[in-house]
Amino acid sequence: MTRPLVGLSALVLIAAILTLDLARAGAPDLFTAPPALAYGSGQAPSGAHCTAN
């Protein structure tokens, strides 16, 4: 397999996961979207990180 074909396969894999997710979880609610920057927002951090347990 050529590199472009393998790279495209990787993109298709991600697109498939995203499509599956959008079909199940639905689109995000833009009205509850966080401010563009967390820093200076006054909100406590809410994201999930690899260090989560």
Next chain:
Amino acid sequence: MRLTRISLVLAVLVVLGFVLVMAGARSALLLAVGLGLGLVLEGLRFGFAGPWRMIVTDRDGRGFLAQLVAIGLVALVAFPLLAGSTELQAAHAPVGLGMILGAFVFGVAMQVVMGCGSGTLINAGSGNIIGLLALVGFIAGSFLGTYHLGWWTSLASAPVISLQGVAGPNAGLALTLVGLAAVAALIIARAAPGKRMPPARLWIAAGLVAALALANLVIAGQPWGVVYGLGLWGAKVAQAVGVDVGATAFWAAPSNALYLSQSILTDVTSLTNIGLLIGAFAVMRWRANPGAPAQALTLPAYGAVILAGIVLGYSARMAFGCNVGAFFSGISTGSLHGWVWLIAAFGGSLLGIRLRGVILRPAPVTAGVRA
């Protein structure tokens, strides 16, 4: 060639616009950060697993030193930012038996597939079949790891220890920089003459990676990470095929349950992961010659790559992160576990370098045709 490049730029803008419209400005910015990281890592050949191998096999310390420079630059800004803000969180995790074992095993596996957390995404996006197979395994492994994380952390484990927590923000930063300098001194001592000073390419890459990692911190409120997003993707796929993921302790925790129920486009690490992959793909397609495909392997060797990918993901979950979340972000935000991860993973890396040649057997070449 020109048409390909114009198409690439347009495609990237369309994806960014799609995420902006679907999930808002923060998600689009994080995707852009991931894209930038993908462009830098692939375009300037800044990596993690490769330089760890090079210092051992070729006594070439330039790539490893560039990593330390990037971590130091992030620490210089991140420590004061974290000290003065309640909106940002560091990558702090406990040191424990499971964490140390996980980091060691991760070090082994990352040398077998020649790709760490970020490297696997970059390799897959840039068209390396080993990277793509390892990525599939990584997604499965980091999800499987969430099933047993509670057990691993129930083994001997210390509380979360941070250098700023022990010594305060200024002294914590000083300790971090001294630690990085000590590791750099070891690398310089090991490296052969002429293989000590990073070339301009790596200095630029280190600066850009640091800037993008800091952008990640300011935008997301948390440091750069990889593993959580991949585990979340695995959980989403498992849910789709009927697995009751929410019944597990990890995914039943309120914060994780929330991300499980929401779109991937709201998850910080998922967005940067997607950006990394697209960025690497864009660099590969931008080049006039995308390069030769990875050397074909025997079928059992391809199976071993997937297995190594699973191990990579599982062990990263045990270790509270990979080279990015634990090593890069852990150390640059003062977590002791980042330093322990470095030692354990480097030990595993020494074993992985020896195992790679044994496990990844090239396919035989017959009559001029690669099998």
